[in-house]
Each structure stands twice: as C-alpha cells, then as structure tokens.
Amino acid sequence: MSKGVIVIIVLVVIVLFAFMQYVGVRNTLVTKNEAVKAAWSQVDIVLQRRADLIPNLVETVKGYAQQEVTVFGDIAKARSALLSAGSPSEKIAANQQLDGALGRLLLIVENYPQLKSNENFLRLQDELAGTENRIAVERKRYNDTLQDYNTYIQQFPHNIFAGWAGFKPNEAYFTAAEGSRAVPKVNFAPPSATPQPAPAH
Numbered sequence: 012m013s014k015g016v017i018v019i020i021v022l023v024v025i026v027l028f029a030f031m032q033y034v035g036v037r038n039t040l041v042t043k044n045e046a047v048k049a050a051w052s053q054v055d056i057v058l059q060r061r062a063d064l065i066p067n068l069v070e071t072v073k074g075y076a077q078q079e080v081t082v083f084g085d086i087a088k089a090r091s092a093l094l095s096a097g098s099p100s101e102k103i104a105a106n107q108q109l110d111g112a113l114g115r116l117l118l119i120v121e122n123y124p125q126l127k128s129n130e131n132f133l134r135l136q137d138e139l140a141g142t143e144n145r146i147a148v149e150r151k152r153y154n155d156t157l158q159d160y161n162t163y164i165q166q167f168p169h170n171i172f173a174g175w176a177g178f179k180p181n182e183a184y185f186t187a188a189e190g191s192r193a194v195p196k197v198n199f200a201p202p203s204a205t206p207q208p209a210p211a212h
Contacts, residue, residue, distance in 0.1 A: 030137040043160040047181065050153040057145045058106060062090055064142060065113070068135045072116060075126040079119050085112040088173055099183040150185045157181055
C-alpha cells in the first residue's frame with residue numbers, strides 16, 4: 012500500500028472522527044438547550060400565576076389604603092412590564108421590579124390592622140405566598156439547568172463545535188435583587204401613641 016493511500020485513509024478517519032464528535036456535541040447541546048427552555052417555561056407559568064393574582068390583591072388593599080397611589084402605580088408598571096416582556100432577560104428584569112413593588116405593598120399592609128384581618132386579603136396572601144414558594148423552586152431549577160448548559164458549551168472542545176453549530180452561552184440567570192441582600196429590620200416595639208394637638212389658647 013502506497014504512502015499516498017495511507018495518508019488519505021488517515022485523513023478520512025480523522026475527518027470521520029471529527030464529524031462524529033461534532034454530531035455528538037451538537038445533539039447534547041440541543042438536548043441541554045431544550046432543557047433550559049423547558050425549565051424557563053415552568054418559571055414563566057408561575058410568574059404569570061403571580062401576575063394574575065396581583066390585581067385582586069391590589070384592589071383589596073386599595074379598599075383600605077387608597078392614598079398609597081405611588082405603590083399601586085409602581086406595581087401596575089412592573090406588572091405591565093412583566094406581561095409585555097419578550098425574552099427571559101426582559102422578564103427577569105421586570106420580575107425584579109415587581110418583587111420590589113410587592114415588598115413595599117406588603118409593608119404598607121402593616122399600617123392597616125383591619126386589612127390584615129380581612130378574609131379576602133388573607134386568602135390572596137396565602138395564594139401569593141404559595142406562588143412565591145413555587146417561583147423560588149422553579150427559579151433555582153432553571154438557574155441550575157442553565158448553568159449546566161453554559162458549563163458544557165464553554166468546555167474544550169465543545170466550545171469549538173458549539174461555535175460551528177451556532178450555539179452561544181446564555182446569561183439570562185435569575186439573580187438576587189440588591190434589596191434582598193440586606194437583612195430586614197424587625198421592630199417589636201409597640202407603635203407610639205399618636206400625638207394630640209395642643210389645646211388652643
């Protein structure tokens with residue numbers, strides 16, 4: 012067998028090996044990318060569930076605290092941004108805004124004892140709490156799935172084949188909002204008495 016034939020055979024084997032590697036990596040990337048999409052769809056479902064609960068919650072609070080218009084406006088804007096967002100990154104950003112607005116709403120509730128005992132409000136609050144727990148679970152699952160995809164796509168030689176196949180790292184992670192990193196202050200002191208106006212002279 013001539014040297015030329017041996018060289019051709021070796022080149023063919025190398026090309027076939029590289030092709031099989033490419034096919035294997037591409038198939039794995041497709042699987043992992045679909046897993047990311049599936050995990051995101053579950054996040055999207057629970058975010059939508061929360062967005063559906065918010066109008067009823069806000070209307071209930073408005074019945075007792077109509078003057079808190081700034082917070083109601085912030086919630087409406089954040090909810091609208093979440094519902095109109097297209098990409099996961101946009102929805103994550105809108106969700107963080109909504110987290111902050113809802114946090115301020117629930118702080119307001121502390122100033123209205125009658126609202127805190129309202130049956131409709133308590134039911135909505137329970138539903139919202141359950142949804143928040145579900146969001147936390149699905150958000151972690153999504154982040155873990157996304158991390159697995161990003162780790163795989165950046166490893167050598169996967170990164171080379173990924174570039175050929177058109178796959179790129181996806182940085183649309185859920186991250187903790189700045190405010191959530193601060194330890195909340197809890198005040199157990201009883202509210203001070205409302206000062207009485209001085210008698211007229």
